Amino acid sequence: MRISSIPVLLLLLASLAGAYSAPGPIEVFNWVAYPEAGNPELVNPAGFSFVNNLRLRIGMAASDSSFEGFDRISIAFPGAGLSGWWDDDVSMRKFTLSSSMNIFENTASIGVGYTWFDPTVKTNPFSGKNFYTLGMIVRPLEWFSFGLVRRGGMDLPGDTDVEAVYRAGFAVRPLGEDLTIVTDLETGTEFEDYKFSAGVEFRPIEGLAIRADAGEDYLSLGLEAGFGQASLSYGATSDDDYSYSSSRGDITFSTVPGPNLLEPSGKFVRFETGNFDELRQRAFLGSVQPCFTETALLLNRIASDNSISGVIVDIEGSAGSLAQAEEIRNLLQRIKGSGKKVYFYIEDISNGGYYLASCGSSIWIHPCGSISFIGLSSGGLFFREFLDRFGIYPDLLHIGEYKSASDMLTRSDMSDAQRMATSALLESFQNELTAGVANGTGLEPAQLHMIMNSGPYTAERAVTAGMVSGVCYKDEIEERIGDELGGEISVISMENYAASIPVDDEWGPGSHIAVVVATGFINRGESGSSFPFGRVMGSETVRDLLLEAASQTGVQAIVLRIDSPGGDALASADIHHAVERICREVPVIVSMGGVAASGGYDIACGADRIFADRMTVTGSIGIITGKFSFGGMMDSLGINVEEVSTGPMASMNSPFRPYTDRERGRIFDPMEDRSNTFVETVARGRDMTADEVDSIGRGRIWSGTDALEIGLIDEYGGIVDAVYYAAELTGMDIDR
Incomplete structure (x- = not known):
């Protein structure tokens, strides 16, 4: 894994062919579609949108015989940068402030740079002068980049004005980030003379980049060696007769590690x-x-x-x-x-x-x-006799003889x-x-x-x-x-x-697998925590996360990690509905954690494929509902409860008495309807008949091993297996 945003600073002096003659370093690899190979502020300020960390660069100049000294420092971070250059021989200093904005995530960017010269040096014609640089980069594909730059001119005393420069170029990566081929075309404001150049970057091994660039009257060669959070670069250029002209080097420090040429082996x-x-x-x-x-x-x-x-x-x-x-x-x-x-x-x-x-x-x-x-x-603990002592009656109903979650309250064994x-x-x-x-x-x-x-x-x-x-x-x-x-x-x-893993150097929106984690007791609304359920999986939160993931540029599939014993039936149905909707846009692959039962399984069966571990707990296809009656407690405390109702069903949910037989029958009707809906949902998602689902349902829990045999899941495997499957399903490179 490599990142081109770990800077490669191979700069030329102002004598580089094709550049205007303002003081200061001119980037030897002036690739407007690939400014990360050098200095975005010198090449294309739109490149700051693709900087993914804070980095400090220190530049130095050299001749064919000696080191001439440090003459440049810059700091860059995502979206902006500031640099300064000095030359004591001519008592001149130059500063550039740049900023960029991502239009579409990792796909297009626009940027602007403002450069000014030290106004206190009155003997230099550039004193107090300034200009703007406008740039854009478009990367619609992971192998293609297009760049365009306009660098402003300056009016100088006499007839030595600096003309504005327009430069356009594109870069392609036929073999991925290991090989980048670039071409650039430069012209002035009159659009009469055009200068063409071409270059290449080759990364033969981790941590080493070799670059070359050639125009009509120059040739530049350079290399960069990465050492994790530091890198060293050096480059040289020739003049019009291909004799050595000048060279530069840079030291770069970054908060994010890059490729390491000397990565030690044998580590544990x-x-x-x-x-x-x-x-x-x-x-x-x-x-x-x-x-x-x-x-x-x-x-x-x-x-x-x-x-x-x-x-x-x-x-x-x-x-x-x-x-x-x-x-x-x-x-x-x-x-x-x-x-x-x-x-x-x-x-x-x-x-x-x-x-x-x-x-x-x-x-x-x-x-x-x-x-x-x-x-x-x-x-398990069974609280029925305990509740009876306090006059609390758990009037709970369930469909499915194995649906035993309420047994701890309604039974003594x-x-x-x-x-x-x-x-x-x-x-x-x-x-x-x-x-x-x-x-x-x-x-x-x-x-x-x-x-x-x-x-x-x-x-x-x-x-x-x-x-x-x-x-x-x-x-x-x-x-x-x-x-x-x-x-x-x-x-x-x-x-x-x-922390030592380099960030990928990707162009374009890229192809990604989104992972959404849904864990906790399922309830309506937002995720959080509550007593006595602990962590709560909110239906609105999970739905919004799924929709957001599906709308992200480059997301090819979603892996939904479920770890939940179930919960509210309506909330579970809402999340299931969201999964089914999203499956029409991108594949949704479920990875079950320790438990994905009841409502957790309801969510899962709407996906395109279900992975579970052999020791996952799943199933529990059934419904529980009811209430607690505190009438006995009120009697024991000497509290009399009187109720007034407008109809025979108005007080059926009263917490002070159990259901009547008629009320229990009315409660059972919507329960049965929800249970049938649950069974039909599983049948539709698992390509079964309702009778087949009922034969393995009725509230029974299953291990992942048994779940595969009876058709509740598709494959053994964990979260990594689900991600790999999603990548292969969508044609992604699984090594990425």
């Missing part, structure tokens, strides 16, 4: 697991923490990064949900499959943590650590249907855990069964059982790995690795 990335959040988080006065999707995509990049030799994974507690652990494990296996090493350091871990660690090249455990790979269990569905879910998860650990460690399933029944394991017992490679403290893991590999290793954090 240290990755710490935790409670992976599906949304970005930021603690008070803390830094922004990446969301799970960003972490997954970053791990996927490591697999193809030749500068990285492996990953050290620290599991000091949680490894996320079982589905997240499955996705991270699959990505680490890709890293391992690319020939890199994956080492684990663990402390106190449970089922998901050991399942994740089992894919490692080696596992090292803290001397006081433990492994609780002991199997899965699931329980687990129903047979809930027990059966939960047992099947745990058995499916247990099979995946066992298969994964057996595949990673080489232990037989029978051995793992004995290990589970004999756990938890101390560090010493884990070593004896063959569950880990050895025991060490956290500060010793790098030494242990170095001993294994036969030398010291270099380690960087995941955060520093992410």
